[in-house]
Amino acid sequence: MGDPLESLRALCSALPEVTERLSHGEPTWFVRGKKTFVMFADHHHDDRLGFWCAAPPGTQEELVAAAPDRYFRPPYVGHRGWLGVYLDVPVDWPEVAEIVQDAYRMVAPKVLVAQLDSAQDA
Template structure:
């Protein structure tokens, strides 16, 4: 699956990022502990190919409000401000890279976050 392969490459390019299955789907962690991206392929039949990640305060609400065709509030982690990002639409991979990097910076220790542009 092309989208998963590209997402995997973006995530694993970050310092001390690791991948393992979490709840049956690929997920990426900082130092094997803190999740910064979770892949979701038709999660509980929602029909979406997407990923979920933490977002800065207010970002989820703004993107879901202004671009609902590309962004959504994911189950479980959405109430904590995580962002759902669709990969089954026309994808701007430069934008996805920025979103993944920001998610990483939000959960990584300051020493690692400082290494990410």
């Protein structure tokens, strides 16, 4: 995949009832226009390119410990278990797609998660 922002945008925008708008000066994706699940981070608080996202409990600690060159604890939201993913390294886009879907599942209403699951089963 080419441009990391466009690749991330495609993954997020493919999910049910997702909207994008700027938040804190960065592209950010919301479920039903309200709940943030992914925030782009273009050198936002450091010299790195990446994104921050909601994550299931324990995921941040596991991935950061296993691959600190690819994952990090983001500022501000890291204490809530959010995961940071670097995009300025070779990116495993199928894995990032799973991470984005997990983030969506953490904040989306059950009816939208069910809609996502039924679309994937089809």
